Amino acid sequence: MPCRLAAIGAVVATLTALAGAFAYAGGWIAPDRLTAQTIINQFQRNAGLHEGFRRNHAKGVCIDGYFESDGAAASLSSASVFAAGRTPVIGRLAIPGGNPTAPDGNSAVRSMALMFTQPDGQQWRSGMNSTPMFGVHTPEQFYQQLVAAQPDPATGKPDPAKQKAFLAANPESQALQAWMRGHPPASSYANTAYYSVNAFYLVDANGRRQAVRWSMQPELPYAPVTAAEKGQPAWLADDLVHRLEAGPLRWHLRLTLAAPGDPTDDATQSWPDDRKQVDAGTLVIEHASAQDNGACRDVNFDPTILPAGIAPSGDPLLAARSAAYALSYQRRTREVALGAH
Known part of the structure; x- marks a missing residue:
């Protein structure tokens, strides 16, 4: 039984980390008045308050480079980022969680956030995770998940019984659990695939509108994380810097086109593998810098900041992410202004 409960705890911890990347906060979240403050305060109860840092994905590294479009997606979108040529990019690679000093091995999930700036000044901001689907699809589920993962003061760890109850009440999480069991995390930020x-x-x-999901697929071959790497507190950033010393790193922007009937408002449901894909170009990362003073520090990677030619779907988590990021941004920048971090 203890091993079984530990496994349940590990699953919910992973799902909670993922949910943290897409929390619904800001304005009124549900008819029962679940507010932005409630959600963000719960983040802080779970991870502690770390002033001056993002309330989630607090530990990360800034990156910069450019996107080289091959024009293959220009017929699908009027956004100039898809026209043949280069677009400058600022971004951030990170792990979930609100503790900026947490060991890298604490999470099986990584994230890539990017800001493309077009010649006309319009921006495309995107936040991606290293999983192609999500564990919950409603604000209520997300909040319940956060509460279930709150550490017990007596043990410093979440209550396994509460986590088990959450999983039993939310079978939508099973698809993500199954995917993660078959896809151990990669050994590096650089050989990880990231998904919208x-x-x-x-x-x-x-x-004309075409529903899509996108991913960044690395040119470097996948290799699973090793036990030795898991034991190092900050190997992901160190590895990234070391690799960039040898030259730029590259990912391919792959657009997956939905077919009629594919769900566009539920991130827990994946699309069939046979859907048409378009390789829209190459993301080239040239430099990495510490998030304390890097170009990504003051960027709010709100995924609803989109140029003409890209539009949000009806997925309720998009508006949710926008509001959550905004509130986190407001709090951390105010803390910095007052002398934190």
Whole structure:
């Protein structure tokens, strides 16, 4: 029984880390008045208050480079980022959680956040996770998950019984659990694939809309994380810097096109593997820098900041993410202004 409960705890901890990446906060979240403050305060109860840092994905590293479009997606979207040529990019690689000093091995999930700035000044901001689907799809589920993962003061760890109850009440989480069991985390930020999880629409010059999800697929071959790496507190950033010393790192932006009937408003449901894909170009990362003073420090990677030619779907988690990021941004920047971090 203890081993079984430990396994349940590990699953819910992973799902909670994922949910933290897409928390619904800001304004009124549900008819029963679940507020932004309630959600963000719960983040702080779970991880502790670390002033000046993001309330989730607190530990990360800034990156910069460019996106080289090959023009293959230009017929799908009027956004100039898809026209043949280069677009400058600022980004961030991170792990979930609100503790900026947490060991890298504490999480099986990584994230990539990017800001593309077009020549006309319009921006495309995207936040991706290293899983192609999500564990919950409603604000209520997310909040319940956070509460279930709150550490017990007596043990410093979540209550396994509460976590087991959450999983039993939310079978939608099973698809993500199954995927993660078959996909151990990669050994590096650089050989990890990152997924939009939510659906969006590409809009062409004539107003035609195509539902898509996207991913960044690394050119470096996948290799699973080793036990030795897990034992190092900050190997992900160190490894990234070391690899960049040898030259730029590259990912391919792969657009997956939805077919009629594919769900666009539920991130827990994946699309069939046979859906058409378009390789829209190459993300080239040239430099990494500490988040304390890097270019990504003051960027709110709100995924609903989109240029003309890209539009949000009806997935409720998109508006949720936007509001959550905004509130986290407000709190941490105020703390910095007052002398924190």
